[in-house]
Amino acid sequence: MDTPPPLLFALDLTGTFVFGLNGALTALRATHLDVVGVVTLGMMTALGGGVIRDILIGAIPPATFLYWPYFTLALAGALIAFVLNRPLARFEMSLTTLDAVGLSVFAVIGASKAVAAGLGAGPAVALGVITAVGGGTIRDLMVGQVPTVLRSELYAIPALVAAAITVAALGTDTYGLPAAMGAVTACFVIRMLGVRYQLNAPRPPGQSRGTPEPGM
Structure with a gap:
């Protein structure tokens, strides 16, 4: 398996762990699942986007099942969330920050892998975004929520920016x-500004921020 530069690879593994943690915590808040359900949703959050990407580019079996740290870290994050869910609730902002790191790195690595597989600019950007948000979308759908990517403070847009920067750099041999770190930083900053100032993507005319959303 080809690996990204050491720093990106370390952040990729960190993102996998944090997505497993956050995914399980989100499942615990939204449902009354047992340990099997919580761990399953946590691991889907951490690994789902990468699995979708690998299947779409024909990288079979997906990297998740070939390289043990991804699977192990996703499982560890989910189990820790299940056991320590109450203490971890005190560190929600810290977890949001780490989640933004995972989002950023997954978008960059997803886009770069798509280009390496021979995809054009548009599909590569799309797969970068799918890598970043796919797992969380699967989780939200399974617990009956409107996916975070469709309603949260600038979630998909930062991933789109990071993926686009990555594809542009690859296209110009730079x-x-x-x-890569510039793309990661851009995504991270936009995401955290969205969290800090509760910024959202434009909504339909006439719909206020407080309008109830289906399933909420």
Whole structure:
């Protein structure tokens, strides 16, 4: 398996762990699942986007099932969330910050893998976004919620920006660790500004921020 530069690879593994943690915590807040349900949803959050990407580019079996740290870290994050869900609730902002790191790195790595598989710019950007938000979308649908990506403070848009920067850098032969980290940083900053100031993507005319959403 080809791996990204060490720093990106470390962040990728960190993102996998944090997505497993956050996915399980979200499942615990939304449902009354047992340990099997919570761990399953946590692991889907951490691994789902990458599995979808790998299947779409024909990388079979997906990297998740070939490289043990991904599976192990996703499982560990989900189990820790199940056991320590109450203490972890005190660190929600810290977990949101780490979640933004995972979102950013997954978008960059997803887009770069798509380009390496021979996809054009548009599909590669789309797969970068899918890698970043796919797992969380699966989780939300399984617990009967409107997916976070469709309603949260600038979630898909930061991933889109990071994926686009990555694809542009690859297309101009300027991709390397500085460009990758620049894309990660752009995504992270936009995401955290959205959280801090409760910024959202434009809504339909006439719909206020407080309008109830289906399933909420």
